[in-house]
Amino acid sequence: MPGLIAPSDYSQEPPRHPSLKINSKEPFNAEPRRSALTQSYITPVDFFYKRNHGPVPIVDDLERYCVDICGLIENPKKLYMRDIWMLAKYSVTATLQCAGNRRTAMSKTRKVRGVGWDVAALGNAVWTGAKLADVLELVGIPKLTSTTQMGGKHVEFVSIDKCKEEKGGPYKASIPLGQATNPEADVLLAYEMNGEPLNRDHGYPLRVVVPGVIGARSVKWLDSINILAEECQGFFMQRDYKMFPPSVDWDNINWSTRRPQMDFPVQSAICSLEDVQATKPGKVKVRGYAVSGGGRGIERVDVSVDGGKTWVEASRFQKPGIPYVVDDIHSDKWAWVLFEVIVDIINSTEIVAKAVDIAANVQPEKVEDIWNLRGILNTSWHRVQVRVGHSNM
Known part of the structure; x- marks a missing residue:
């Protein structure tokens, strides 16, 4: 897309704090030491866990960068950063947590697949940007709408990020339209984190923040927003991040029997x-x-x-x-x-x-x-x- 590049290799990764505990180098996944995590209520950006599925995208032209809003709507639109900056600016303090937080301890019971996170695959930050409910009004979707006139019921977020699980395609996820259009749900298109522009690891120049929901739905490096009749059919919605009982293993799993995980438990x-x-x-x-x-x-x-x-x-x-x-x-x-x-x-x-x-x-x-x-x-x-x-x- 214009202005935003998803590199094919890891040669242009951003700098990271040397104290992070690295769980995977390529793609880069890391968390802070647990003793550092709760030293402050607001997690410093350097110590906020890094969760990536591929090489970190690069912005080469912020002026040309835009997000396409399309799908089951009457008036598709290209949204530039200047359009988003003109909308009302909100700050929401929210904790993002990887669904795999504390996976290492679970693996000690029986082996599991996934990045070996300890207890620090989460962080608490002040996210600032435009409410998604305001953005969707720009394409004719009123607040508190659960179905568009054309039958749209879900909002899909597509990243520029390319990942092997999608066979080189983009990372994507969705939330229900009713949540996206509810101002009280505080879903943001965020461009700042802790009062500073997002850094590359955390989605610069624009990401989604869906409070109260597993981090996998807060898509970074936003490329497009699609209004769909059904939930996103991407890998991370349909073949990952679903909760199965202990009796299910890789020989008898049926992904279609479970809904994508949204809220995280206590x-x-x-x-x-x-x-x-x-x-x-x-x-x-x-x-x-x-x-x-x-x-x-x-x-x-x-x-x-x-x-x-x-x-x-x-x-x-x-x-x-x-x-x-x-x-x-x-x-x-x-x-x-x-x-x-x-x-x-x-x-x-x-x-x-x-x-x-x-x-x-x-x-x-x-x-x-x-x-x-x-x-x-x-x-x-x-x-x-x-x-x-x-x-x-």
Whole structure:
């Protein structure tokens, strides 16, 4: 497309922070160290996880760059950056999470396929841009529309990104039209991240941000927007990112029996301690994140220092100095909540965290119960082993 190039190789990749934990070099997939992740409520761009399916696209002419809006609409349109900049500008604080977050731990139960993410394949950022609901009004689709006059019911986002799963074709995904045209859903065509223009890894010059939904639907390097009668038929909608029961394996899988995953379930993880942590007897800080999909706030985070026999409630917070209250006007509904509690540790033990959202959804206890062959949505209780060393008196 004009102004945006998808390179055929990895020779022009952008620079990345040297502290990132690299899970795949080509394509580049990396996450921060867990101890760095929850140091701030807003994740610095350098430490925001990188999820790519191919070489990172390059903008060679921002003036010529445009997005085609087409499909089941009467007035197709080419949208240039200057058109998007003229629309009302919104900022939404939202956590994006890869569906494969915590896949490595799930793979320890039974092997799964996919990038081996630890607990940091997510981040919380301030995304700024135009609301998709306003953009769609430019082509005659009113707000709160679930079906166009020509029968469109889904909005497909197509990237310039080329990936092997699509046999060299573009990455693409879709969301229901009713979600896209609802201003309260806060779906953005974003051009800024944390107050700065998007960098290349995160979709420069323009990406979709779909809050409360797995990151796979927030398409980067936007090429076109198509209004469709049915959901996107791309690989990552139809043959990936679907939740199967533990009984399904690669010999008996039938992709058509499951819907594409959208909202992510309630999730939490401890970030102040490694999987196996050595410490001295005494007070230990347990700190981490909790988040739920669909804009559901976090009602509670429970922490256990005896492997789940007894529990204490952790404090929850978002912005410094402002108490976190679910559904309060000062709380960010699409964003994670950080939690913290100081516990006394005398002997070696297992520390566990689990979160509860406002719909009373709670993380499942055992990873075995939610194991699936693609290793997505590992939301089981997060466990770390603490090894206490007693020095000689």
